[in-house]
Amino acid sequence: MYAVVLLMFCMCSWVALLCPSVQAYENLALHQPAWQSSTSLSNTADRAVDGRYTDLAWNGEQCAASGGEQTAEWGVDLGGLKNIHHVFIQYMTDNIVWDKDNYYTQEFLGFSVYISNTTNEEDGVLYFRDTNYTRATIPNPVNITCPYRGRYVIYYNNRTHPPYPEGYSGDARIRLCEVEVYGCDVYTYGVDCKRCGNCSGGVQCDNVTGTCPNGCDLGMYGDECDRECGNKTYGMECKEQCGNCSNGEPCHHVDGTCPNGCDAGIYGDKCDKECSNTTYGVECKELCGNCSNGEPCHHVDGICPNGCDAGIYGEKCDKECSNNTYGVECKELCGNCSNGEPCHHVDGRCLSGCNAGSYGVTCKESCGNCRNGEPCNDVDGSCRYGCDVGVYGKTCDEACPPGRYGINCGIPCGPNCQGCNRFTGVCEFGCLPGWTGTSCEKRSNYMFRLRLSY
Known part of the structure; x- marks a missing residue:
């Protein structure tokens, strides 16, 4: 039977035809809830969506029918919003030839088809209305191409404004043996009901081509917005x-x-x-070392491009100077810090003072000779109890000047001494004529005898 209907469909010339490929669309109306304005005997509205139309007679129990009215309406609920492609209508024939002499042609004339989102046709779109056919030309069955979106398909006819065109019946009646609504779920396209791509804003793609009217959602591309x-x-x-x-x-x-x-x-x-100026590596979890002048390290491997701050070394400037070194590139040697402790890695300071004999911040200065071997002050090198013999000055590092010797160079040399030793006061180069003694403090006999001779 379906093949016969399909053949009849392809022979129709008054509507847009979709031949064998239409079979790919689903009959969205099959066994869906239906209603009609009135019911004649047991010919209820659901008979027009039961899939049976082999017997097209009034009493064949396969058709929906109503009594005579001014307006006649039949509708089907597709169960949700659908993309409708075309509607197939099989009208009652009483199983006799469909021509101008068939009684039911007069009742079919002037019919309309609405697509609506409510059960009221006035809320929907009038997609087809017969205004030209006669009893001799109206086809049965008919296929109406109506690419539209909606939930309800409503068949409507009326006889409310006489006089009617020639051949029209005096009242409106439902005489529907089958109504098939072909299409797909929303957000599909084509005869195969392919899913639409990701159209921008979630709009419906073109029912036929699948193209998106306003472009694609984020992350998608292609005419059909189906590619990531x-x-x-x-x-x-x-x-x-x-x-x-x-x-x-x-x-x-x-x-x-x-x-x-x-x-x-x-x-x-x-x-x-x-990574910011102070971090690097995976998830920027590593802290940069002490790059020169506070520069940022490389954000990937942490290397410092221009070297390290004073007291730091290594590619990542993450190691302090060691082995008694300090300063830029750890090139400076520590001084004589107390007990051999390391100096500060940046400036070389000895944090616990200096070993005996050294003083200054870095303990690199040598003390002089403090009295009795006492250590000098490790800050300024001064000697608390003065200087040892033969030296003087704040740090006891200066030899006695000529003419002085002893502790703090406090003893003057003898006036007749030549080459007074700064430690002992001994005249190393002898005495002036007429003087003798270790310090040339005594007159010699030569001078005494010389006086007597005068």
């Missing part, structure tokens, strides 16, 4: 570039987030930000 962004792109029209996702993985095609984190040196949901 690739080549490390994302977002609207795939125009945004992914950041540096871990291991070169692609980012999420919609929002650009990286599913497994970022490459070393990068952070942020989209992995598009470099």
Whole structure:
């Protein structure tokens, strides 16, 4: 029977025809709830959607029928919003030839088809109304192409404004043996009811071609918006570039987030930000070392581009000077810090003072000879109890000047001494003529005898 109906459909010339490929559409009306304005005997509205129309007679129990009225209405609930492609209507024939002499042609003339989102046809769209056919030309069955979206399909006829065109019946009646509504669920297209792609704003794609009227949702591209962004792109029209996702993985095609984190040196949901001045590495969890002049380290590997601050060494400037060194590149040697302790790695200071014999912040200065071997002050090198013999000055590091010797150079040399020793006062080069003694403090006999001779 279906093949016969399909053949009849393809022979119809008054509507847009979809031949064998129409079989791919689903009959959305089959066994769905139906209603009509009135019912004649047991010919209820649901008989027009029961899938049976082999017996087209009044009493064949396969057709819906109403009594004579001014207006006659029949409708079917498709169960939800659907993409309708075409409507097939098989009218009652009483199983006799359908021509101008068939009684039911007069009742079919002037019918309308509405697509609506409510059960009221006035809320919907009038998609077809017969205004031209006669009893000799009206086809049965008919196929009405109506690519529209709706939930309810309503068949309507009326006899409310006489006089009527020639051949019209005097009242309106329902005489429907089958109504088939072909189409797909919403957000589908084509005869195969393919799913629409991700059209922008979730709108319906074109029912036939599947193209999206206003472009694609974020992360999608193609005429049908059915392809995810690739080549490390994302977002609207795939125009945004992914950041540096871990291991070169692609980012999420919609929002650009990286599913497994970022490459070393990068952070942020989209992995598009470099680590700040003081961090580096995976998730920027590593702290930079002490780069020279407070410069940032490299955001990936932590290397300091221009070396380290004083007292620090290593590629990442994360190690303090050791082995008694300090300063820039740890090139300076520590002084004589107390008990051999290391000096400060930055400025060389000896934190616990100096060993005996040294003084100053870095204990690199040598003390003079303090009295009785006492250590000098490790800050300024001064000697608390004065200087040892033969030296003087604040730090006891200056030899006695000529003519002085002893502790703190406090004893004057003898006036007749030549080459007074600064430690002992001994005249190392002898005495002036007429003087003798270790300090040339005595007159010699030669001078005495010389006087007597005069």
